[in-house]
Amino acid sequence: MWTVGLTKTHGKGPAAVRALDGVTASFERGVFTAVMGPSGSGKSTFLHCLAGLESPDSGEVVVAGRDITRMSEKELTRLRSEAVGFVFQSFHLIPTLTVEENITIGQRLSGRPVDSSWRDELVAFLGLAERVRHRPSELSGGQQQRVAVARALIHRPVVVFADEPTGNLDSRSGQRVLDALRHAVDRNGQSVVMVTHDPVAAARADRVLFLRDGRLAGELVSPDASAVLERLKRLEQS
Numbered sequence: 001m002w003t004v005g006l007t008k009t010h011g012k013g014p015a016a017v018r019a020l021d022g023v024t025a026s027f028e029r030g031v032f033t034a035v036m037g038p039s040g041s042g043k044s045t046f047l048h049c050l051a052g053l054e055s056p057d058s059g060e061v062v063v064a065g066r067d068i069t070r071m072s073e074k075e076l077t078r079l080r081s082e083a084v085g086f087v088f089q090s091f092h093l094i095p096t097l098t099v100e101e102n103i104t105i106g107q108r109l110s111g112r113p114v115d116s117s118w119r120d121e122l123v124a125f126l127g128l129a130e131r132v133r134h135r136p137s138e139l140s141g142g143q144q145q146r147v148a149v150a151r152a153l154i155h156r157p158v159v160v161f162a163d164e165p166t167g168n169l170d171s172r173s174g175q176r177v178l179d180a181l182r183h184a185v186d187r188n189g190q191s192v193v194m195v196t197h198d199p200v201a202a203a204r205a206d207r208v209l210f211l212r213d214g215r216l217a218g219e220l221v222s223p224d225a226s227a228v229l230e231r232l233k234r235l236e237q238s
Helices: 043-052 073-083 100-112 117-127 139-152 171-188 223-237
Strands: 001-010 019-028 032-036 058-062 084-088 159-161 191-195 206-211 213-223
Touching: 001 043, 019 043, 019 058, 019 117, 019 213, 032 043, 032 171, 043 058, 043 159, 043 191, 073 084, 073 206, 084 139, 100 139, 139 159, 139 171, 159 171, 171 191, 206 223, 213 223
Parallel strands: 032 191, 032 206, 084 159, 159 191
Antiparallel strands: 001 019, 001 058, 206 213
């Protein structure tokens, strides 16, 4: 997956904000990438353009070998159902469905069969085996986010996008979510792209891309939390 010359402006006239300003980046298969930057750096807009949730003003976004900026909404919907997974800060679970039904809702809606062995493996790994018949209101926040992670992984996507997935969780629950994302990379060779503000979460990634004012502002490979925090401080002060 890669981007070339990605630009995006929010608003018009004097109030216009250049959220992305010619971002070119690549994301190899089987690599966990964290995206960080000061507030207003463009990191969430970048993730949304990568995932096809927002359309850039110009540039290319290539996912699974296809430029998604040239796709119709129908083509984008199909790509998301087959090759892309999403985990957001808000869990977006359907309250009337059970845990199992929430995990498999995408496959059921698309008419594709559910791999019950893989479903059971995911549920067990995420510590949800005793909760499959519960509804979201009966779960803690950490459990709900783990359901959302299972839903994102159930169809074995090529890439998983995560937008502040630990932002609403306590540290223990957050670590379990990060364990699942790390496992998807290490065991299944999937790509994970995660926006986060937390240096500890970013340290679970293979590399960190930094944005500032809509532009790439550096990269750390094999990061540790202290190095990430130091780089963020420098970006905020410059």
